[in-house]
Amino acid sequence: MSGPAPVSAVTDPVGSGAREGFVAVDSGGSGLRVVLGAPGRPATAPRESRIPVRTGPRGIEPGHLMEQLVPMVRALLPEAELTGLGTAVVGAAGLATLGDALRAELPGALEREFGVRTVALAADAVTAYTGALGVRPGAVVAAGTGLIAVGTDLKSWRRADGWGHLLGDCGSGAWIGRAGLEAALRAHDGRPGGSTALLALAEESFGPVRELPGKLYPRTDRPAVLASFAPQVAACAEGDPVADGILRRAAQEMAGSAAAVCPAQGEPCVSLTGGLFRTGAALVVAVEEELKRLLPHARQVAAAGGPLEGSVQIATELAQGSFTLPSDESMVYVVTPKRG
Known part of the structure; x- marks a missing residue:
């Protein structure tokens, strides 16, 4: 039995104003939050799963993330009025140290399922930074159950702590x-x-x-x-x-x-x-x-938003071709379409 058609195959209803957009994800210790949007338009209300993405011997499990992500995206599509999804941004807790499987498998899975061509996998500290400060030099302390600080001069990233409750997360x-x-x-x-x-x-x-x-x-x-x-x-x-x-x-x-x-x-x-x-x-x-x-x-300065808002900002900039934050495989891993 064949599965559902990829999202990119959805046709544009006449007069709907639908267009290609993005999916923005915040994956953390309390679960998964997802929105759809497009540059110049408000994002949808978030869909949420309170089941954290599993971590196995290979790190964060891309299959478990997709199991939760796919039905949430499909449920949001009618509200979003999009013809397809060209861009995806996934902010994930633990990406820097546990993200090898995500980097290897998630871009391909997103392309097969949704037709996504541009993917950014970001540490949740980076999406927290972007949501709080946008594209400005500085530092952000992201503190919940754990704690990490991240800073940038817009040329490279620096991080401190985020080593977990046994080895660090001091002040968390x-x-x-x-x-x-x-x-x-x-x-x-x-x-x-x-x-x-x-x-x-x-x-x-x-x-x-x-x-x-x-x-x-x-x-x-x-x-x-x-x-x-x-x-x-x-x-x-x-x-x-x-x-x-x-x-x-x-x-x-x-x-x-x-x-x-x-x-x-x-x-x-x-x-x-x-x-x-x-x-x-x-x-x-x-x-x-x-x-x-x-x-x-x-x-x-007061934080303008949180990690999900950071994912939305990164997705918007990637979709518009205006993304300027420093790339770093452990912090922000960007996959773009191959030319030629």
Whole structure:
């Protein structure tokens, strides 16, 4: 039995104003978000899957990504009124270190399924940067469950951290949550550095803390479980010196990562993006203070958008032939049609 016709085979309904467009994707630890659009027209409302793309022995699995992407794109096509998809941009968490299979297989799969000719595979840090700052020199700290800082002088990319919750992600949601739970366990034991306030919140969230190792260590989603305690640490910070100290150390780590990647010359922009910064003003204020101290020459600006908006911007520029961000196989891998 033959499958559905490729998207590029869809004909333009008379008078519909349909045209060739793009698909923009944000693939992260919480799932997959997809929009369709075309230059000069608003993108569709996002379609979302809350199933993260699997990672196997070869890294991020292109087949699992396509299993989720194909039905979402086909569901969006009537709303988008497109004759086909000439461009695809996929922003993927872990691309730099786990993206070999995506780079090898995804462009061909997108061409076969949708007729896509131009593909950009971007690290989620790059789409976060582009969504926040656009095409300007600077640095962006993207912080959620994990944390990575990325910067560019528009000639090359620099990244810092993003090494995962066991080796890095310093200042991230998982890092803050782990530090908060450690302080709770110190209070339980009667050791220095403990917080009875965090102990009470930990037991409210997880039950008796003596049972916490058995609940946490077998989990495959340990970073997310640790990060789930970060909002309690932030909420506790105003009246608890231990929680406040954790947030201040997190702010120092974030600012240090930003300083490692920020251009040293000119007046670069620095921005913060990601769900962690919605935990409260205490963390944001502390990070901004550290950024002023470490990067006095930089200008702090609010993020214009997030990673999905970054994917849309990259897709629009590729479709218009105006893409100018630096290419780097580990950060932004662009495949264009062969000439001749």
